Amino acid sequence: MVLHLLESFNDKSKFRFVLASKSPRRLEILRGIGLSFEVTPSPFDESILMKDSQSTADPAGLVARLAKGKSSAVVEGLVGKGVEVGVKTVVIGCDTIVVVDGHVMGKPKDEEEAAAFIRKLSGRSHEVMTSICMHILNHDMKIESVKSIVEKTKVFFRPMSEQTILAYVKTGEPMDKAGGYGIQGLAGCFISHIEGDYYNVVGFPLSLFCSALESIDTK
């Protein structure tokens, strides 16, 4: 596990971690394990990839491209901004999508779409996919390696009445979240169970991420 490696990862003469996301949920999860990192929200415009992909035969490929796009855009901004010799920079890009019958849901654009999302998810299961892309750079900001992971979790919603759907949308919780719900919030009331990693549904597959961290050379 990553616990015994944290000392190396938090050693500023060896590593510098940059999270290419401003999602408060991702920040909280990553802070929770005690990793030190900077936050640089990615300028990547995901609508380019999401526009034509409301239905896709390869949702895992899509979410991986989105995560890589976010990470790459931050890496581009670092070019020419070298750090001390011996310090590796790890840029972490993430994206989460909700997939139901091959249809991809990002964040709802308004309350109406949020209600339509929840109506579609009610009383059945769907998949949540989160991809993390890590660019590992040397002190000159040259890319040494790129690691990409995709985690999938099945989520089951209890059947919901129209009254509950509208009450939920009215809380405002759905608006900034893929699929229009937050398992870490009120949606916990109507999610009967999941199969997979909980943190993946929140937006950051913690266990798989820790496995990937372990494969980084800390010598």
Place this chain on the structure above:
Amino acid sequence: MVLHLLESFNDKSKFRFVLASKSPRRLEILRGIGLSFEVTPSPFDESILMKDSQSTADPAGLVARLAKGKSSAVVEGLVGKGVEVGVKTVVIGCDTIVVVDGHVMGKPKDEEEAAAFIRKLSGRSHEVMTSICMHILNHDMKIESVKSIVEKTKVFFRPMSEQTILAYVKTGEPMDKAGGYGIQGLAGCFISHIEGDYYNVVGFPLSLFCSALESIDTK
């Protein structure tokens, strides 16, 4: 769902909720859905039931008895302390156990036992069972009904090295938790996936609890 019923449940002329637990995690989950409640830690001595039950053929029955014991002890303390006519009091008792091969794990008594627990859970699956017992009382504190639920979630740990187990125990996280780990904390790093309700593993099966709340007459 419970969302549209919250107005009634939070109406002090109709309901009064009492949580018979001081677990900060349970408080946080219950507060998260917007339910107003008082906290009265239960004087129930669970060691009476837990002592002889390190192995049991009926762990679900055991956890249900523990939850009911906690709730009942708080109900006893309310006898004679009637409230306004028309107000129902709902006392909520909870207990969580970890079950592996019919062996029941409560909270570890020291670091050594915590390490032994984690060693046993490493690289395999186990079950987490939480029971909630609700005593519903009339204004005279006479019991109108008792609802008891048990939720089960399967939890999978990645294989852990001895080094990681000891590093985890050293963080202090295991000490006040059934099975010696907290999925909402650092243990999220080594839990690869779950099958069931996440909140049940934290100690409060939110979705099943909300279903049970819906069956309470709010008229």
